[in-house]
Amino acid sequence: MKVIILGSGSYSGTPKPLCTCENCTRARINPAFRRTRFSVYIEGGILIDPGPDLHYHLEKLNKEVETILITHAHFDHIFGLPDAQVFKKLTIASNPLGIKVARSLAMLAFNSEAPLGNDWDYVELKFWNEYKVNGVKVIHFPVVHSIEMAGGFLIERKNKTVAITGDTGPEIIRDSEVIDLIKGSDLLISEMTHKESIPKTHLGVNDAIELAKIVKAEQTVFAHISHSNYPQEILEKKVREAKISGIVARDFTIIEI
Ligand SMILES: [Zn+2]
Ligand SMILES: [Zn+2]
Ligand SMILES: [Zn+2]
Numbered sequence: 001m002k003v004i005i006l007g008s009g010s011y012s013g014t015p016k017p018l019c020t021c022e023n024c025t026r027a028r029i030n031p032a033f034r035r036t037r038f039s040v041y042i043e044g045g046i047l048i049d050p051g052p053d054l055h056y057h058l059e060k061l062n063k064e065v066e067t068i069l070i071t072h073a074h075f076d077h078i079f080g081l082p083d084a085q086v087f088k089k090l091t092i093a094s095n096p097l098g099i100k101v102a103r104s105l106a107m108l109a110f111n112s113e114a115p116l117g118n119d120w121d122y123v124e125l126k127f128w129n130e131y132k133v134n135g136v137k138v139i140h141f142p143v144v145h146s147i148e149m150a151g152g153f154l155i156e157r158k159n160k161t162v163a164i165t166g167d168t169g170p171e172i173i174r175d176s177e178v179i180d181l182i183k184g185s186d187l188l189i190s191e192m193t194h195k196e197s198i199p200k201t202h203l204g205v206n207d208a209i210e211l212a213k214i215v216k217a218e219q220t221v222f223a224h225i226s227h228s229n230y231p232q233e234i235l236e237k238k239v240r241e242a243k244i245s246g247i248v249a250r251d252f253t254i255i256e257i
Pocket of ligand 1: 011074076
């Protein structure tokens, strides 16, 4: 089963307009270093986090989406939702705040909760409950982040499990309930926003690697990487030296699980 990291970047993307840091400068010269905002596609029509680059992602992906899961309502994870208008039948699932913002975005864009003639269904997820969304098992678990409600997902399809941290502070490492849930997943997609962790906000490089060591997934992919983080090859070296089965995402990295 294929999983595609559509966007590997954080809220400002790389290059960030007007920024002259090393990563932004390199990304202007070599598109392989560009990072659009975080989003993931899982084979079978599942898209996680319809960020502001959704149109660009969908244009390249060119596949049907029937389920959209939203980790939290920050703009870099949800503000592309109206671009999902190409999908006539869609289930949008998130925590109550995510659903509230999703509905508001649709209202602003379409003056209705769905584009005219589309059948969009909103599903409010309770943390820790197990759901079947279009035949796929989904558990939304809470994380600590700089918004009142944020979560990650454990998604099971065709006997393969994908755990996605969403944006999370380093508190996740000591959250035994979350660790027990996602431990041993086939794929862990962990955020690795900054060089150093910011409590209750984002993971730094060492803490993201620490999380991967604890979760012991078959494979780990690090994403949601800020322009202010280390360059790609330095991050790759750090992951390699940690001796974990992990890779550092670029945009459109494809993983087979
Ligand atoms: Zn984010
Ligand atoms: Zn920069
Ligand atoms: Zn966020």
